[in-house]
Every structure is written in C-alpha cells, then in structure tokens.
Amino acid sequence: MPAAVIFDMDGLIFDTETLYQQAFLAAARRGGHDLPATVIQGAIGVPWAQSRSVILAHAGPDFPIDSYFALMVSHFDLLAATELRLKPGVVELLDLLDALAMPRCIATSSGHETVRSHLLAHGLVDRFHAVVGHGDYATGKPSPDPFLMAAHRLGVAPAACLALEDSHNGVRSASAAGMMTLMVPDLLQPTPEIRSLCTGVVSDLHEVCALILAASVADVTE
Incomplete structure (x- = not known):
C-alpha cells in the first residue's frame, strides 16, 4: 500500500501527447520542414533541451529550432484551448x-x-x-x-x-x-x-x- x-x-x-504530436507536425508543415513522425515522437514528452537535441540531430545545426518551437507552441495552445x-x-x-x-x-x-x-x-x-x-x-x-x-x-x-x-x-x-x-x-x-x-x-x-x-x-x- x-x-x-x-x-x-x-x-x-x-x-496532451497527441496534441503535441499534431502541433509538431503542423509547425513542420507550416515552416516547410521535413521532420519524420519518428523524429517528432522522440521529441515529445522530454525536456525542451532534449527535444532540441533530437530535432537538431536529424535536421542539422542550421535548422531554425527557436522559430520552429515558437510555431509549435502556438499551434499547441490553439489545440489545448478547445481539445484538452x-x-x-x-x-x-x-x-x-x-x-x-x-x-x-x-x-x-x-x-x-x-x-x-x-x-x-x-x-x-x-x-x-x-x-x-x-x-x-x-x-x-x-x-x-x-x-x-x-x-x-x-x-x-x-x-x-x-x-x-x-x-x-x-x-x-x-x-x-x-x-x-x-x-x-x-x-x-x-x-x-x-x-x-x-x-x-x-x-x-x-x-x-x-x-x-x-x-x-x-x-x-x-
């Protein structure tokens, strides 16, 4: 006991994990980024620093990670407001x-x-x-x-x-x-x-x- x-x-x-997955994918489409679902799944449910590392390891050091995350958060907030x-x-x-x-x-x-x-x-x-x-x-x-x-x-x-x-x-x-x-x-x-x-x-x-x-x-x- x-x-x-x-x-x-x-x-x-x-x-929320499904909402984050949708937000990560939406931000990738919006920014014209090629991020496979497997990479996005590895970036969900971990600290931001680890998410950054997962995405940069796939996309390379020149990937606009900060603007991408800002767009993802914006998408997530919209989803959470009605679908949480x-x-x-x-x-x-x-x-x-x-x-x-x-x-x-x-x-x-x-x-x-x-x-x-x-x-x-x-x-x-x-x-x-x-x-x-x-x-x-x-x-x-x-x-x-x-x-x-x-x-x-x-x-x-x-x-x-x-x-x-x-x-x-x-x-x-x-x-x-x-x-x-x-x-x-x-x-x-x-x-x-x-x-x-x-x-x-x-x-x-x-x-x-x-x-x-x-x-x-x-x-x-x-």
Whole structure:
C-alpha cells in the first residue's frame, strides 16, 4: 500500500501527447520542414533541451529550432484551448485518494504556468498537494530528480511512493528514484527494459484505482 502517489502530467492526466504530436507536425508543415513522425515522437514528452537535441540531430545545426518551437507552441495552445481532454479514470482516482486521505503530487517536465493552465481548465488545481515542474530540479527525466523532489515536497520516503508514468524516460526516472512504478502507456508501449523497471503495466487509471483499492482492503484485513 503506497503512502503517496506521484503523477506525471502529459499523457497521464491529460491527453496532451497527441496534441503535441499534431502541433509538431503542423509547425513542420507550416515552416516547410521535413521532420519524420519518428523524429517528432522522440521529441515529445522530454525536456525542451532534449527535444532540441533530437530535432537538431536529424535536421542539422542550421535548422531554425527557436522559430520552429515558437510555431509549435502556438499551434499547441490553439489545440489545448478547445481539445484538452482528461485521460480516463483521472477524476475517479483522485476521488479514491481523497477518500483514503492519500497525498499526491505532479512531477512533470512542463512549466508551472502550463500545469496551472491545464489544471484550471478542468477544475483540478486543488486536487494535488504539490506540483514539481520545470525549474524545480537540477536534471529532468530520466534522472530521478523530479520524483525525488516530489517525495520531498510531500514528506514521504521515495520507496513508499507510487509513481504513475506513461513514458519510457518517466519510468526510468521513477524507478531510479526507488519508487513503485506503474506504467500507463499512451503513445509508447513498454519495452522489455521498461517492463523490468515497472511494478506493473496497466491499461488506464481505472485499473490503478482497482489496484489501490485492493491494496487498501488487504492492508485493513491484515
């Protein structure tokens, strides 16, 4: 039974990864850039510095990366304003954690302004006890820093935290922090390496609810 739950945000709480993919592709078309979908997928769900490296490694050092990113962000903001959706089971899981009085935190590569905007759009600002975002840690995922900071903010030992992640680097980060880790796949499916780092792989957050509820019942009966 975990003592706290640490959530990733993009692709885990919000269905943003598909929106980012659309925004990256739209910016490429708008700028007349030849960026394959595989390159774009490698630039999603990672810190900006890593996204830059992925794109520049394919397109070369002369690629206008700053203007491209500005155009991508503009496209993403337009999409998010009307198409930002919650992933299945988010509200139900938060309700269960409330009932169990279990603290929770977001650990994300996104900035605080973006996190707050997304949470406000769905009335979730007060449903998390803390947010760890870009700028709160020395090194981003797959480093354990974001998850270690989240555990610190909640005052819970990392080993007592359950981390929920959809990305490979997120799983690596949470596992390196010593947390129980469940992968909830979004755009990426688990590889053998990722499965070896996970406590389990589940289909959605409804399944996470069922696991936590079962653990809480077992904890009481013992």
